[in-house]
Amino acid sequence: MTSHPEALYRGVSHAAWGYLFLYLDVNLGTVSILPAFVGYLLFWSAIGALEGEVRDLSLLRPLCALLGAWAGAGWLYSWTGSSLDGRFYPLDVILQAASLYFHFQLFTDLALLAARYQPEGADLDRHLLRLRTLQVLLLTGLALAGPLSDLCGGPAPWLSAALSLAGLLVSLALMNRLFALRRCFHPAP
Amino acid sequence: MTDLWSFLLQTLTASGAAALLLAVKALFRDKLSPRWQFGVWGVLALVLLLPAGGGGRYALFNWPLWVESAKTALTGDYSLTRVLAPIPLPLGPGRPASPADLLYLLYLAGAAALLLRYALSYLRLRLALRRGAEADGAQIRRVAAAYGCRPCRAVAVPGLSSAFVCGVFRPVLALPAERPVDDKVILHELLHLRFHDAAWGLLICLFRCLHWCNPLLWICADLAQNDAESLCDQRVLERLEGEERRDYGRILLSMADDRYARAPGTSSMANGGRNIRARIQAIARFRRYPAGMALVSVCIAAVLALPALFGTRAGGVVLGSRRWDDALDFQTAMASARVARCTTAAAALDAYGKAVLEQNGIYRALCAPLEEHPALAAEMEAAATGPDHWVYTRWESGLPGYPDPRAGYFLYNLTPDSGGYRALMVFPLQWAYPDGPDQPPASDPDCLWLASRPVRAERREDRWVVLPQGAFTLTETSRSLDDGGWLVWGEASLPAAVTYAAETEQFRLELRYQTVHALDNAIQSQTGLSWLPGASAFDTAVKPYARFARAYASYSFTAVFTGSEDQRAALGEVRYAAVPLSADGSHPALKYGAGSGSSSTGAFWGSSSNSGPSPWDGTLSDGAGTYLGGDPNDTPVWPAGYLVELTAGGTSRQATLLPVEGGAA
Numbered sequence: 001m002t003s004h005p006e007a008l009y010r011g012v013s014h015a016a017w018g019y020l021f022l023y024l025d026v027n028l029g030t031v032s033i034l035p036a037f038v039g040y041l042l043f044w045s046a047i048g049a050l051e052g053e054v055r056d057l058s059l060l061r062p063l064c065a066l067l068g069a070w071a072g073a074g075w076l077y078s079w080t081g082s083s084l085d086g087r088f089y090p091l092d093v094i095l096q097a098a099s100l101y102f103h104f105q106l107f108t109d110l111a112l113l114a115a116r117y118q119p120e121g122a123d124l125d126r127h128l129l130r131l132r133t134l135q136v137l138l139l140t141g142l143a144l145a146g147p148l149s150d151l152c153g154g155p156a157p158w159l160s161a162a163l164s165l166a167g168l169l170v171s172l173a174l175m176n177r178l179f180a181l182r183r184c185f186h187p188a189p
Numbered sequence: 190m191t192d193l194w195s196f197l198l199q200t201l202t203a204s205g206a207a208a209l210l211l212a213v214k215a216l217f218r219d220k221l222s223p224r225w226q227f228g229v230w231g232v233l234a235l236v237l238l239l240p241a242g243g244g245g246r247y248a249l250f251n252w253p254l255w256v257e258s259a260k261t262a263l264t265g266d267y268s269l270t271r272v273l274a275p276i277p278l279p280l281g282p283g284r285p286a287s288p289a290d291l292l293y294l295l296y297l298a299g300a301a302a303l304l305l306r307y308a309l310s311y312l313r314l315r316l317a318l319r320r321g322a323e324a325d326g327a328q329i330r331r332v333a334a335a336y337g338c339r340p341c342r343a344v345a346v347p348g349l350s351s352a353f354v355c356g357v358f359r360p361v362l363a364l365p366a367e368r369p370v371d372d373k374v375i376l377h378e379l380l381h382l383r384f385h386d387a388a389w390g391l392l393i394c395l396f397r398c399l400h401w402c403n404p405l406l407w408i409c410a411d412l413a414q415n416d417a418e419s420l421c422d423q424r425v426l427e428r429l430e431g432e433e434r435r436d437y438g439r440i441l442l443s444m445a446d447d448r449y450a451r452a453p454g455t456s457s458m459a460n461g462g463r464n465i466r467a468r469i470q471a472i473a474r475f476r477r478y479p480a481g482m483a484l485v486s487v488c489i490a491a492v493l494a495l496p497a498l499f500g501t502r503a504g505g506v507v508l509g510s511r512r513w514d515d516a517l518d519f520q521t522a523m524a525s526a527r528v529a530r531c532t533t534a535a536a537a538l539d540a541y542g543k544a545v546l547e548q549n550g551i552y553r554a555l556c557a558p559l560e561e562h563p564a565l566a567a568e569m570e571a572a573a574t575g576p577d578h579w580v581y582t583r584w585e586s587g588l589p590g591y592p593d594p595r596a597g598y599f600l601y602n603l604t605p606d607s608g609g610y611r612a613l614m615v616f617p618l619q620w621a622y623p624d625g626p627d628q629p630p631a632s633d634p635d636c637l638w639l640a641s642r643p644v645r646a647e648r649r650e651d652r653w654v655v656l657p658q659g660a661f662t663l664t665e666t667s668r669s670l671d672d673g674g675w676l677v678w679g680e681a682s683l684p685a686a687v688t689y690a691a692e693t694e695q696f697r698l699e700l701r702y703q704t705v706h707a708l709d710n711a712i713q714s715q716t717g718l719s720w721l722p723g724a725s726a727f728d729t730a731v732k733p734y735a736r737f738a739r740a741y742a743s744y745s746f747t748a749v750f751t752g753s754e755d756q757r758a759a760l761g762e763v764r765y766a767a768v769p770l771s772a773d774g775s776h777p778a779l780k781y782g783a784g785s786g787s788s789s790t791g792a793f794w795g796s797s798s799n800s801g802p803s804p805w806d807g808t809l810s811d812g813a814g815t816y817l818g819g820d821p822n823d824t825p826v827w828p829a830g831y832l833v834e835l836t837a838g839g840t841s842r843q844a845t846l847l848p849v850e851g852g853a854a
Contacts, residue, residue: 059220090209090249093496097213097489104485140488147495150502
């Protein structure tokens with residue numbers, strides 16, 4: 001282990017709580033009280049804590065900064081009662097691509113960490129990889145749902161709703177697995 | 190591409206996709222594999238091969254609107270730019286008529302010259318290879334056998350600095366005559382051969398010719414060819430082990446100072462010092478791509494490809510700054526009306542109705558045939574620059590009065606007609622000019638005036654247009670001035686979709702059938718207290734892709750006794766029951782309910798004691814309305830006729846009412 005267990009514990013904790021901010025959306029009016037940019041700040045902190053252990057995590061810093069900055073800009077803009085969604089369509093496409101890679105790579109690296117430190121016989125790494133695959137497929141489905149609906153001549157709200165529901169279930173499962181991974185690094189009393 | 194504007198549309202659309210790919214590739218430069226880095230150029234290749242702006246869609250950026258706006262602003266041309274093919278086609282017959290035509294000819298000449306230059310360069314290379322001696326094939330065969338590649342003919346050419354493959358259909362491996370070539374270099378070239386990289390290079394050269402004046406696409410072409418080399422390096426490294434990989438890097442390094450001349454239909458391991466340095470960096474990252482990247486690579490490519498290839502529908506008309514004192518705003522708005530076409534008859538009729546309500550020429554342009562756009566634009570420009578200084582959108586529809594924007598319009602009697610539809614568009618008026626616009630308006634609060642105009646919707650190429658069929662007619666109703674919401678249930682003073690009639694013993698029977706089709710045009714207006722629903726208002730924004738949301742049907746039935754007054758007095762109470770007939774003659778059962786009424790089957794019934802004055806004056810009248818079942822966008826089907834039974838004095842008479850006006854005779 002090249003990092004302290006405390007750092008690993010903190011890194012995995014931040015990643016898990018980051019997903020809470022990312023996936024749960026509780027609004028007061030148009031303003032989210034669980035803003036996504038806080039999630040990316042937590043991911044940034046998690047990358048810092050874990051990159052000594054998993055070198056590939058450092059590749060995610062630019063993407064984390066980009067996604068976090070855009071989420072922050074969107075949150076600030078939401079105070080005006082409007083949304084940035086769809087205003088800069090090409091940028092939305094770039095961010096969707098960035099987001100796909102970011103979450104895929106983050107979970108790949110966390111699964112690597114799990115494979116190293118999980119107790120004998122535990123399947124945490126395989127669970128994380130499976131959920132990662134499901135998550136990337138769902139994110140792709142959500143990203144494609146809009147253009148596909150437009151191409152087919154009308155919105156398909158049931159499709160977006162179904163994908164969102166499935167996304168919520170997968171994200172809850174992911175958080176559960178991350179908190180399970182955190183227990184592998186629980187500091188000794 | 191048949192003119193300068195279609196070329197601009199095609200090349201700008203490709204530029205948008207190229208800019209997107211460059212941004213994403215910069216983001217993923219050190220994250221995704223060379224396979225992805227090269228493969229994702231396929232998205233740009235497909236964008237270049239698909240005609241831009243098809244079906245009113247645009248990719249990523251609204252280039253059609255910008256090109257149309259520029260064309261109108263610079264040339265005053267209101268035609269719609271279409272890309273028929275992604276390759277340049279000759280200018281139409283006749284001499285070039287404008288600077289744009291001359292520029293297009295210049296573009297054609299440039300493309301032809303570059304194509305010729307590439308062809309000559311390729312021929313020169315093949316001739317040079319002919320002069321080379323046949324190389325010893327033993328090394329080629331050995332390397333090919335060791336790595337599962339297909340060998341090819343090889344020639345040793347004096348003066349070559351590095352090996353390369355030349356040709357797509359009869360490839361030749363050219364080797365330097367003066368020095369031995371490393372097996373790994375041979376492997377690199379054989380892998381180019383195996384994966385048809387020379388053919389990709391040829392395609393890239395063709396794109397260079399087609400878009401020779403677009404520097405962004407040239408940069409992409411350079412990068413794509415470099416990515417092809419990086420991918421080939423990756424494939425070589427996947428086949429080598431340990432020290433061999435380091436050797437391969439050293440060989441690449443030794444080529445950093447080699448001269449690099451890119452020729453069509455060739456692939457060369459040496460592609461210039463700067464590119465080789467980038468490839469060596471890629472080799473250094475070789476092990477850093479985590480396993481399982483294929484899935485996310487494909488997902489990212491799909492997320493990029495779908496919007497870049499199929500694009501987005503033009504959202505509607507662009508009403509600019511809404512100051513309407515700006516000619517450029519006006520030209521942009523007219524351009525948007527060309528680009529955003531109505532895709533349904535419902536949308537076109539809705540746009541026409543709103544054009545009349547708002548007196549908005551841009552809305553009218555959205556649903557007008559393209560050939561009418563120049564005249565429409567001239568009319569609006571004349572109004573804007575004339576003595577009255579109307580806003581640029583001002584359009585005179587000929588409506589004999591002022592419409593009520595709260596009421597909107599009503600689309601009566603939508604009927605299929607030779608591939609299109611005809612209908613009657615009805616506008617409730619706030620006040621009307623029955624004696625002409627120069628006379629005082631009729632402003633009786635006890636009377637609602639209606640203006641109606643027959644219209645026809647038909648499909649012209651990929652858009653629905655509306656053609657007025659005659660002038661507006663003013664109709665005075667017996668209702669007091671209101672928003673006319675009741676008009677969905679029919680209005681006796683307006684024409685019928687179908688009139689059914691029949692004569693029977695002592696009775697003349699008539700049934701008038703009307704329909705009203707409507708879109709969902711209700712919007713909630715804001716209130717001060719945001720959690721309370723606002724009042725419903727009519728949405729006057731046009732919706733180029735809208736469909737009908739509802740349809741209503743109504744009938745008014747009259748039976749007039751034609752006998753004498755004595756005979757009428759002798760009849761006593763007259764009862765009636767009627768049912769609609771389907772095309773095969775079947776019908777629901779006739780029934781007499783209590784009093785008067787109707788059922789969901791279309792049957793209705795009543796009697797003289799509740800269908801007229803007392804004492805009975807000899808006229809029976811009845812009427813009702815209902816929602817039309819099924820999808821309101823389906824072709825409307827009227828009843829083929831009505832079966833009516835009259836019972837009086839213990840005697841029953843039956844009559845079949847058949848269409849005498851409208852519907853099927």
